Every structure is written in C-alpha cells, then in structure tokens.
Amino acid sequence: MPKTGQLSASFRDPSGFLFTDNGILYRQINRVYSKDYARLMDSGLYERLVKAGLLIPHIEADQISVKSDAGLKVIQPERVSFISYPYEWSFSQLKDAALATLSIQKRALKMDMSLKDASAYNIQFVRGKAALIDTLSFEIYKEGQPWTAYKQFCQHFLAPLALMSYRDVRLSQLLRVYIDGVPLDLASGLLPAKTKFNFSLLTHVHIHARAQKRYSDKVIAPRTGTLRVSRQAMIGLIESLETAVRNLTWKPAGTEWGDYYENTNYSDSAFEHKKILVREWSVEKKPALVWDFGGNTGIFSREAASSGAFTVSFDIDPAAVEQNYRIVKSNKEQNVLPLVLDLTNPSPSIGWNNTERDSFGARGPVDMALALAVIHHLAISNNVPLPQLADFFSAHCKWLVIEFVPKSDSQVQRLLTSREDIFPNYTREGFEAAFSSRFTINKAESVRDSERTLYLMEARS
Amino acid sequence: MQFAPLPYLDPGSGSIIIQILLAVLLGLGVALRASWSRIKSLFGAKPKSDEDDDSSDA
Numbered sequence: 001m002p003k004t005g006q007l008s009a010s011f012r013d014p015s016g017f018l019f020t021d022n023g024i025l026y027r028q029i030n031r032v033y034s035k036d037y038a039r040l041m042d043s044g045l046y047e048r049l050v051k052a053g054l055l056i057p058h059i060e061a062d063q064i065s066v067k068s069d070a071g072l073k074v075i076q077p078e079r080v081s082f083i084s085y086p087y088e089w090s091f092s093q094l095k096d097a098a099l100a101t102l103s104i105q106k107r108a109l110k111m112d113m114s115l116k117d118a119s120a121y122n123i124q125f126v127r128g129k130a131a132l133i134d135t136l137s138f139e140i141y142k143e144g145q146p147w148t149a150y151k152q153f154c155q156h157f158l159a160p161l162a163l164m165s166y167r168d169v170r171l172s173q174l175l176r177v178y179i180d181g182v183p184l185d186l187a188s189g190l191l192p193a194k195t196k197f198n199f200s201l202l203t204h205v206h207i208h209a210r211a212q213k214r215y216s217d218k219v220i221a222p223r224t225g226t227l228r229v230s231r232q233a234m235i236g237l238i239e240s241l242e243t244a245v246r247n248l249t250w251k252p253a254g255t256e257w258g259d260y261y262e263n264t265n266y267s268d269s270a271f272e273h274k275k276i277l278v279r280e281w282s283v284e285k286k287p288a289l290v291w292d293f294g295g296n297t298g299i300f301s302r303e304a305a306s307s308g309a310f311t312v313s314f315d316i317d318p319a320a321v322e323q324n325y326r327i328v329k330s331n332k333e334q335n336v337l338p339l340v341l342d343l344t345n346p347s348p349s350i351g352w353n354n355t356e357r358d359s360f361g362a363r364g365p366v367d368m369a370l371a372l373a374v375i376h377h378l379a380i381s382n383n384v385p386l387p388q389l390a391d392f393f394s395a396h397c398k399w400l401v402i403e404f405v406p407k408s409d410s411q412v413q414r415l416l417t418s419r420e421d422i423f424p425n426y427t428r429e430g431f432e433a434a435f436s437s438r439f440t441i442n443k444a445e446s447v448r449d450s451e452r453t454l455y456l457m458e459a460r461s
Numbered sequence: 462m463q464f465a466p467l468p469y470l471d472p473g474s475g476s477i478i479i480q481i482l483l484a485v486l487l488g489l490g491v492a493l494r495a496s497w498s499r500i501k502s503l504f505g506a507k508p509k510s511d512e513d514d515d516s517s518d519a
Binding site for chain 2: 012013014015116117139142144145146147148149150151152154203204207208210211212213214215216218219220221222223224227228229230232233234235236237239240
C-alpha cells in the first residue's frame with residue numbers, strides 16, 4: 001500500500017479513491033464527481049439500490065478531511081466481510097454478479113444515471129447477495145450517449161459465462177490471467193460453433209469481436225451527435241444482455257467431489273461427531289472470521305457459521321462451490337461465502353505492480369481455520385511435508401481445527417495404492433510433532449467410529 | 462459535436478459501432494413490445510409490473 005494510505009486497487013477512476021485511516025476504510029470523492037454524486041444521492045437512486053441490496057450503504061464522514069486538493073468529501077462505505085474475486089466464484093456467483101450489474105443499470109437509467117464501468121471487481125457478495133461496492137460508478141446519463149461499459153461487461157461477464165456454460169466451467173480461470181476480462185476474440189475462438197446460432201452470443205461476442213478487430217485502428221469519438229443510442233435502444237441493449245446471461249446455465253455434475261459424501265468411509269455417527277465438535281469449538285472461541293479449507297458443499301462451514309462467524313468456504317471443485325452457493329441462496333444465508341480455491345496454488349496478487357488484487361494470504365489472517373479431511377490430500381497427494389503444512393496454517397489463522405487422517409484410513413490407502421509410500425513421518429506422532437513447533441495443541445478428540453482425530457490448536461505468536 | 466463528457470474508460474471503437482447497430486435493432490423490439498402491451502391494455506389486459514421496481518432479486 002502506498003504511503004498515502006490509498007488502496008492499490010483504486011487508482012484508475014479520477015472520481016475518487018479508497019484509503020484507510022486508523023484501520024477504517026474511507027472513500028474520497030473528488031470535486032470532478034460532485035454533480036454525479038449529488039444526482040446519485042438526491043434522485044433517490046442511492047436509497048432504492050441500497051434498499052434492494054444492490055449497492056453497499058455509506059455514511060458521509062465529515063470528520064475526516066480530504067486527502068488532496070482535488071477532494072470534495074470523504075465517505076465511509078460499509079466494510080465487506082471478505083473481498084473475493086471473479087476467478088474465485090462459481091458459475092452462479094458470476095451469473096448473479098452479471099445480473100446485479102444489469103439490474104443496477106436499468107434502475108439507474110430510470111433516474112437519468114448510467115454505470116460508467118461494469119467491472120466484475122466492483123461486485124462483492126454482501127449478506128449472501130451480489131452488490132456493487134463502488135459508489136462512484138454512476139454518471140449523469142444524457143440521452144443519446146452509448147453505454148461506455150458495454151465492452152467491459154461483455155469481457156468481464158458475458159464471455160466467461162458463455163465459456164463456462166458451453167465449453168468448460170474451469171475456463172473461469174482465464175479471469176485470473178486477463179484482469180480486464182476475457183478478450184472477445186479469444187472467447188469467440190474458444191466457443192463451440194453452435195453458439196453462432198444463438199442470437200445473443202452471435203452478436204455480443206462473435207460479431208462484437210469481429211467489429212473490435214475491424215475498427216481497431218479507427219478512432220471514434222464516442223459521444224458526438226452522430227453516434228447516438230436512444231433511451232429505448234439503450235434499454236433494448238441492456239435487456240438483450242440480461243436475456244443472454246439468463247439463458248446461460250451450468251449444472252454441476254460429473255466432477256471430482258460432486259457426490260463426495262455419498263462415497264466416503266464415514267459412518268453417520270463419525271460425521272455427526274465432527275459436526276458437534278466444530279460447533280462447540282466455534283462457540284467457545286467466538287471467531288469473527290473463519291476460513292474452511294476443503295469446505296466441499298459447506299456442511300462444516302455452516303456449523304462454524306452458526307456461532308455467528310462469517311465463514312468463507314473454500315473448495316477446489318467448482319461443482320461443490322456451485323452447490324454450496326445454491327444452498328446459500330435458497331436458505332438466504334448471510335454469513336457463508338463459498339469460493340473456488342486450489343490450496344496447492346492459491347490466488348496470487350495480480351494486476352498493476354502486482355498489488356491491484358490481493359493474494360489469498362493477504363486477505364487474512366483469520367481467527368479460525370478449519371482443515372477437515374484435507375491433510376492427506378496436501379501431505380500425500382501433493383507431497384507437502386508436515387512442517388511446511390504447519391507453517392502454512394499458522395501463517396493464516398489463530399485457531400486451527402484440523403483433522404488427522406491416518407494411513408490406515410481407507411481414503412489414505414486409496415491415495416497410496418498407485419504410488420510408493422515415501423511418507424515415513426505421516427503418523428499421528430509425526431503430525432503432532434510437526435504441528436507442535438507452530439501451535440499449542442489445545443484439544444485432541446478421537447472421532448467416533450473412525451480412526452481419525454480432530455484437533456483444536458492455537459498458533460504460537 | 463460532443464454532447465456529454467468523455468468517459469474515463471476507452472469504450473473501444475468496434476464496441477461502440479456494434480453497440481449502436483445492435484441498439485437500433487433491439488430498441489425496435491422494446492418499442493414494438495410497448496405498443497403491443499398498449500393494444501392489449503385496450504382490451505382489458507393488465508400491464509406486466511416492472512420487475513426492477515421493487516424486487517430485490519438479481
């Protein structure tokens with residue numbers, strides 16, 4: 001973070017920027033944005049969007065002085081529990097973020113405002129729902145002006161969703177490489193030919209990509225009298241994008257863990273015992289923020305969340321995360337956030353100067369982490385030595401709830417059938433010795449009806 | 462002549478052109494739908510409520 005306290009994710013838009021002061025997040029609004037801000041607040045648009053849960057609320061922080069001469073005022077936006085990025089979202093999360101963006105644009109047009117950008121990074125999951133976090137994304141709309149965010153919307157939302165739906169859900173990972181969304185010529189080339197018979201994808205992706213190429217060396221002033229888009233045409237465009245997004249679907253099936261719980265060696269009583277222990281320990285330690293590593297569809301995340309903690313449920317499998325998110329939606333849960341994360345290669349910091357989007361680790365540490373039935377995958381499938389695992393977990397949490405799965409367990413046996421056992425230290429004693437260098441072991445409970453042990457540990461400071 | 466302030470993002474020449482062409486076409490659809498619902502309302506059909514007015518689903 002630069003010395004000014006300005007956040008490194010907020011520098012492109014001249015309307016203002018984010019900064020922190022004494023650990024509190026603020027947003028400076030610059031003078032150049034004063035008319036747009038006044039319209040947002042006075043037209044009733046702000047109130048309507050906040051009421052609908054589509055925009056995070058803020059208060060005007062008059063006690064905080066502006067950080068530069070360009071400043072008009074400082075606002076204090078509601079702090080989001082956990083910032084996540086589009087390459088960590090499941091299909092439906094990206095789809096809901098896209099639909100939220102279009103819904104905001106439609107509401108804005110009614111109040112003579114328009115979104116001046118449509119970045120997926122401006123959307124976060126707040127109380128279980130996709131919401132805009134950038135209060136400065138609105139501009140006064142003058143009938144006739146085209147939607148300048150059209151290209152960005154197609155790159156950030158439509159193209160990746162189409163690729164995930166028609167080609168492979170793992171193509172969401174292209175967003176990790178292309179920070180301003182999937183280039184449309186790339187998407188057009190990767191999409192199956194049948195998408196050319198889909199009017200929305202033909203126009204907004206395939207022909208759009210051709211037009212970009214054809215006019216790449218032409219300069220067009222976007223807001224001149226001759227290039228006009230009437231209000232009705234603008235609404236037609238937004239509704240067409242909405243239809244395009246709504247029609248894209250993906251059904252989680254046939255992936256790694258989709259039906260994991262039906263395929264385990266757990267007895268019901270072992271499973272229930274683990275749930276009880278996670279719940280009891282969460283209630284006892286009262287964590288504010290919990291990370292559940294290998295959260296699958298979020299069964300244990302919900303036990304931690306029932307203590308009041310905001311729980312991020314990470315899993316490597318997009319199908320499990322998708323199912324987890326659908327549960328969040330159908331139960332209207334506010335404090336569980338499912339995300340896709342490969343623990344063996346977690347999200348790096350990316351963007352300008354490698355500081356625009358935080359790495360997974362920089363968004364911690366947290367009060368409590370859960371690592372249930374993951375240690376054997378990391379230690380055996382991925383060959384990470386136990387001391388390195390202890391280093392990893394101690395860097396990210398204060399309290400660790402971790403399950404040790406011994407070699408005699410059938411799940412571990414399965415991992416060892418096709419390879420040499422090069423893990424002489426992978427024993428309960430070896431595990432405890434390795435973790436004791438970084439943690440104090442607070443509790444160790446044998447899981448009923450199994451050979452597994454559940455530990456509660458506290459990181460040494 | 463420029464009628465609104467220039468945006469801070471480059472909207473892209475090709476993106477503007479395709480958008481204008483598409484918008485004309487799609488705007489026609491919106492206009493047709495509006496007249497059709499007016500005709501229907503003459504015969505007593507209730508106009509559909511606007512989903513973006515109060516629903517919070519997105």
